Amino acid sequence: MQAYRALEATFARIGALEDASGILGWDAQTLMPDGAAEGRGDQIAVLRGLAHDLLVDPATADRLAGAEEAGGLDAWSQANLAEMRRAHTHAAAVPRDLVEANSRAVSRAEMTWREARRTADFALLRPDLAEVLRLQREIGRAKGEALGLSPYDALLDSYDPGLRQDAIDPLFSVLEAELPGLIAQAQARQEAAGPAPAAQGPFPVETQRQVGLALMRAAGFDFARGRLDVSLHPFCGGATDDVRITTRYDEQDFARALMGVLHETGHALYEQGRPAAWRRQPVGAARGMTLHESQSLTLEMQAGRSREFVAWLAPLVREAFGGTGPAWEADALYRTYTTVAPGFIRVDADECTYPAHILLRYRLERALIRGEMEIDDLPGAFDDGLRRLLGLTVPDDAHGCLQDIHWPGGAWGYFPTYTLGAMAAAQLFDAACRAEPDLRPGLARGDFAPLVGWLRANVHAKGSACGTREILEAATGRPLSADIFLGHLRRRYLEA
Amino acid sequence: MQAYRALEATFARIGALEDASGILGWDAQTLMPDGAAEGRGDQIAVLRGLAHDLLVDPATADRLAGAEEAGGLDAWSQANLAEMRRAHTHAAAVPRDLVEANSRAVSRAEMTWREARRTADFALLRPDLAEVLRLQREIGRAKGEALGLSPYDALLDSYDPGLRQDAIDPLFSVLEAELPGLIAQAQARQEAAGPAPAAQGPFPVETQRQVGLALMRAAGFDFARGRLDVSLHPFCGGATDDVRITTRYDEQDFARALMGVLHETGHALYEQGRPAAWRRQPVGAARGMTLHESQSLTLEMQAGRSREFVAWLAPLVREAFGGTGPAWEADALYRTYTTVAPGFIRVDADECTYPAHILLRYRLERALIRGEMEIDDLPGAFDDGLRRLLGLTVPDDAHGCLQDIHWPGGAWGYFPTYTLGAMAAAQLFDAACRAEPDLRPGLARGDFAPLVGWLRANVHAKGSACGTREILEAATGRPLSADIFLGHLRRRYLEA
Known part of the structure; x- marks a missing residue:
């Protein structure tokens, strides 16, 4: 039970980091001045990196094994432990340098994409997109090996x-x-x-x-736990008990x-x-x-x-x-x-x-x-x-x-x-x-x-x-x- | 030089965590729905705790000593190293349990204070304020010992x-x-x-x-790197290259x-x-x-x-x-x-x-x-x-x-x-x-x-x-x- 309790504390910290990233990401899409984009990218990358570190920490792996062996949990705690294991398996499957390479490639490709879409220029995006694909194939393979799945099934499993x-x-x-x-x-x-x-x-x-x-x-x-705002691309984001949705308005429609x-x-x-x-x-x-x-x-x-x-x-x-x-x-x-x-x-x-x-x-x-x-x-x-x-x-x-x-x-x-x-x-x-x-x-x-x-x-x-x-x-x-x-x-x- | 470069990377991460806290704190004062307050407190506490951990990490201490001994830095880097040492000394002077006790006592006292001020009831705040004072005395003593200062001078030194x-x-x-x-x-x-x-x-x-x-x-x-918004208590906050000021409006003045x-x-x-x-x-x-x-x-x-x-x-x-x-x-x-x-x-x-x-x-x-x-x-x-x-x-x-x-x-x-x-x-x-x-x-x-x-x-x-x-x-x-x-x-x- 002690191992499980320690895991709950770790995952609460991970959750707090994800919630913090959620608010920072919402802000980036709604209010953030343009000149803050680079710094915001750094902030979110640091928070995600720290959450990843907590997840793949050897102490987390030891406690997972310990809690699974100890058993004796009620149904919800047992399901929680299974979800912890799932998150750990997905995260630990991908080596840190691959996580970072993917993060950098995605940041670059997203930037190029905005320009490529504006000018309908696929050739402009092609090299960055090829790099993202190469890394996604690697991630699919790495996760697939850990999960006993084909690479594309392993990617599907990340979202659902x-x-x-x-x-x-x-x-x-x-x-x-x-x-x-x-x-x-x-x-x-x-x-x-x-x-x-x-x-x-x-x-x-x-x-x-x-x-x-x-x-x-x-x-x-529940407006005591959420907001409505405006963004270019509508989304639902924010954090636990702070759910923020956005829309965009067209005066003609x-x-x-x-x-x-x-x-x-x-x-x-x-x-x-x-x-x-x-x-x-x-x-x-x-x-x-x-x-x-x-x-x-x-x-x-x-x-x-x-x-x-x-x-x-x-x-x-x-x-x-x-x-x-x-x-x-x-x-x-x-x-x-x-x-x-x-x-x-x-x-x-x-x-x-x-x-x-x-x-x-x-x-x-x-x-x-x-x-x-x-x-x-x-x-x-x-x-x-x-x-x-x-x-x-x-x-x-x-x-x-x-x-x-x-x-x-x-x-x-x-x-x-x-x-x-x-x-x-x-x-x-x-x-x-x-x-x-x-x-x-x-x-x-x-x-x-x-x-x-x-x-x-x-x-x-x-x-x-x-x-x-x-x-x-x-x-x-x-x-x-x-x-x-x-x-x-x-x-x-x-x-x- | 290697130790100094590693320190620059660590302090950039600490800075990103502080900037993230700055935006989350700004949001809490301006837009956050009431029901999100508890979660937001957790998020900021986790970010501050992680920044503190990075600052007092033994690796940080070793690198500070190494970089100081190696020398050979230009004037700005030398000044940067001195500021790193300053931040480390202040942080390392206060034991982690004292940091946490202070954080908890302050959260509690701030909440009590709102009610005590509203009802002009000093007796209500008295126990919580006495506890904050007790811990501030301890922090002053601890920092004072590390800095060779009297406790109150050590507290002054934290702000200026x-x-x-x-x-x-x-x-x-x-x-x-x-x-x-x-x-x-x-x-x-x-x-x-x-x-x-x-x-x-x-x-x-x-x-x-x-x-x-x-x-x-x-x-x-510079509006590309900042905003004006509304809050109950005006302040200047936010993050690097994202400076957010607030005011409050009175329709009669x-x-x-x-x-x-x-x-x-x-x-x-x-x-x-x-x-x-x-x-x-x-x-x-x-x-x-x-x-x-x-x-x-x-x-x-x-x-x-x-x-x-x-x-x-x-x-x-x-x-x-x-x-x-x-x-x-x-x-x-x-x-x-x-x-x-x-x-x-x-x-x-x-x-x-x-x-x-x-x-x-x-x-x-x-x-x-x-x-x-x-x-x-x-x-x-x-x-x-x-x-x-x-x-x-x-x-x-x-x-x-x-x-x-x-x-x-x-x-x-x-x-x-x-x-x-x-x-x-x-x-x-x-x-x-x-x-x-x-x-x-x-x-x-x-x-x-x-x-x-x-x-x-x-x-x-x-x-x-x-x-x-x-x-x-x-x-x-x-x-x-x-x-x-x-x-x-x-x-x-x-x-x-």
Whole structure:
């Protein structure tokens, strides 16, 4: 027990360092003056290095072995010890010089990427991206050896413990077979209906912010433990009991910022709902990126774009912006929020076309990690994929393989969790609706309590006490499947 | 050279941890939601603990000895090594359990203090404050032994390297002898002149902020490496190349926030002007609290409240707030900014009565550290002192010994630097005016460049390469004296 208690103290320190990095990272994206960027990079690198040192410290390894041998822990402590072991294995698998080389390569590639994307110049990014890939292959190999996994599975495991290609492939194959027809039908239906009347701006930023705050309140965001701010790229970050979400405002389009706020609120509710007694320990963390994305998409895509919720939202925004006419009716807003339109940019994609962007990236990054493809093949393969999957001809690499920060940023193995999260969201929302008859009527009154209460009990409060698969099966009664997601899309886009 | 290079790397890491704490501390005062307070306390405690560990690490001690023995360093590196030794000596002098006991006692006392001040209940704070005093005595003794100093001198040395009671006492005696008469004469003169016409609010906060930003720009604040925000207690904080000042706004009084902004801008210019090549090393730090306060008071008291500057400021604020009438003339604003009025509260005091508050605190805290007085004697002694020095009868302890956070906050030995800073400001401004004939005419045009350029060269760029005394003598041609400060007060308040 003594070894375990010492581990709890060590991991509380690691957690404090991660929380400190979380606030410093949030600040860098929201408020930090430009001239502070280099120093901030140093600060975060030092904090991460110290957390890594604590994790791989020989004393930590000894205590892990000691606590595992001693046994006698209650279920949560036992699960906590398993999460400590997991974190240690991942960290100890990668030699320190590889960690540092990767950190430097990623910093450089991210900087180059900003310029390369701006000028649509893949050649500019190519050497830095090749270096990041080389190091990601090494990291995948090193982690794979420690975990008994292939390199790409080992990278997947970093973002979503237990996630394997074997589980992804059949799900993505179903989507690949079903979605093109569904998209074509949805578009034909839209064209037949003609364009929805559009509200005319400008829509003052402060009004958008007030409506966003109202949505957060409706969803049960705890403002004593979080904030809403502005950043170029919206995100959910911050620290334990200090969950900070951001959005960006466009004076010509209020609809997007509002759904962005609901999306990030979904992430935030997961963070705020983690088990209180374990929030500063590994077992109290959110389970992984699939479930995290499922929470944002449950709020945004399942609840936020439902007919019920939009019927409550429309008069709220009409009054807030002082709008009049058919563009402010619930039907027009609903049609705006459910428009299907294949496009080049992932982050702008609707829920029907989004999976195509993910399928493409998943296959490309896996082939690159496996060595079945090299960096020079990437632009062509990306363009081919977008043509095949969405029928689009990429005009330049800024609209193609340069659009996302994930690859230069060293986040290989992350992309599939977006679409797995979308499927999980549909499945969780479906189960929640069956368990809570008042859920949909509640949304029509702007009341998220039945939905969020169910998510709290069935997802948030579980922390990392069991795996993604277990949480999902216990909550929904079945393993993750594409059926419920596809059924949701058919009902929303082809029926009704 | 190898040992010295290793030390530079260690101190860069320590600096990054201090900078990270600086941003986290700034955030706690400005934006942090209430529920995050406990976690934030943990984060900062962990960062400080890790910085302390790096500082007292045996490897650091070995390298210090090695680098000192090896020699062969250029002047700045040599000075840097001396500052490293200084930091190590201060840190290593205090056993870790004493550091932690003090940290805990201070956290507790600060919390109790908020309630005790609110309810004017000294008895409530008494036990916690007695514990802080006990630990400060121990820290003073421990540092004193390591530094060959008396305990109170050792505490002074923590805030202002090289500062000793022997240097303070004669300066403060002169002030004590001269100021009462000066204050009485200034008040008589004011009464004869009658009250200045007062501008009527409300003064919108956003307008006050815009004028504050204009003052910061005029003073040369670098917004690429800093920000202005709002907090309950104004301060200058943040990190290297990320200097963040705060103010608070009162819709009924614009004058105070503006001078507050100039005051903090003075601190900020010192931080932003530290020698670029050494900013992440100990020798690149600001020299100490006397010089730091001298910079804020040069901007606020010497330049900001000068007739020349107020003549430029008055039409600026009149136009910003759309004011009309005699209350908006430069003369009325100048009289507002130079009102002498003895009062209970230090932070509200004018520049003539401020030193009385400091004299009192200096003598009391020294007597307490020396053991010549005990906590139970504090309220009575405080009230006696305020009666004797300013002729005021303290109505309750919230207006007396409970008003400041310094003592419960463990900042013993800090108070005297406020008034030493005021004297240094007068002396520096006087020297700058003699060296830069365009300085006063510049202020009349809102141009701080001659003043700030001189301060950069003569104070900011020196970092900690030499002592406070050396910097002051090199800049002004003489040791710190009370004469120039008193001369400044006589000219401003008794003549003109």
